[in-house]
Every structure is written in structure tokens, then in C-alpha cells.
Amino acid sequence: MADIITMFAATGCRIGELLEIRWQDINLDTKTVAVTGQIVRIRGEGLVRQDRTKSEAGDDRDLPLPAFAITMLRGRRQEPVYVFESLAGTILDPETVGRRWRQIRAAVDLEWVTSHTFRKSVATILDEKGLTARQAADQLGHAQVSMTQDVYFGRGKVHTAAADALDAAVSGKKPGRESGA
DSSP states (O other), rough: HHHHHHHHHHHHOHHHHHHHHGGGGEEETEEHHHHHHHEEEEEEEEEESSOOOOOGGGGEEEEEEEEHHHHHHHSSOOOSBBBBBBBSSSSHHHHHHHHHHHHHHTTOTTTTOHHHHHHHHHHHHHHHHHHHHHHHHHHOSSSSSSHHHIIOOOOOOOOOOOOHHHHHHHSSSOOOOOEEE
């Protein structure tokens, strides 16, 4: 589970997208992962890999991987197909992974942290580091940038840049915090 959580934090992928990542989708030299589908349960068929994600915007996107994810991936035994497989070498069930994560987070008193929390955290971090809403939407595979802005970015922050801009507008000076202000 630790490696799965690491990949959630590294990519912001949906759980079905994360579990479908195959070793052929990972490029450790360019430090990227290609998100090309998702794992879903289909009645009468069981778990299957679909060659599409939840939205068309999420299909076939290449994501950069941070150093902590590369380190984790290099330390994993490279299974025949999927990065995250069961001990029997089969596809992991998103419901089973979700159930296991609920058990872990209950044991450490973090019930509020879901797999989706990582998606929102990735979006908020990208926003706070100055990436555009479009860049964050591309990372998350959102068709609409407004979805990323309205639902995924953190809100309620104190933005001193707003006060700086207002000071500059009233004083006619260039924006910037003055010492002692």
C-alpha cells in the first residue's frame, strides 16, 4: 500500500488509472508515466483493463514523475505486466485497494484521507507552486479546466499578493511587501 500511496501523491491519478499502469508505461530515463486506461469491474466479466480513462481528456496523457516516485519504482520488483499486481500476479481490484486503505487510515486515525484526497492535494500543490489551472487539469485528466479550479484547488488561503496589488493601485508604486508593514 505504501507504494500505491506514493504513486497517488506523485501523479494525482484516479484509483482505476493508477492500478492500470503497466511497466511498459513507465520510462525511468525520461521520468514519465503514460496513463492509457483504467481498471474497471464489468458485470459478467470481472476486472478488465479499458484502453480509456474516465474522460477523453484523461486518455493517453504522459505525466512527469517526481524523484520520490522514481526512487520507489526503481525499488520495486518489476512484475510481468502491471506495476501494482496481486501476489498471484493478477490485476488489483480498485474496491479491494480502497477497502485496505480504509482499514489503514482508520488504524492511524486519518479517516478523512481518501484516494481522492491525493488528487485534490496534487491540484492544490500545483496551484500553489504557480502552475496554471490548465496544467493542473492536464495532470489530472480533466476535460474542463473549470472542474479543476472549482472542485480541486484549495480555497480559503490568505493571499498577501492581493494586499500588495491593492497597495500598488492606490499608491501608484510597484507591488511588493514593505518591511515592517
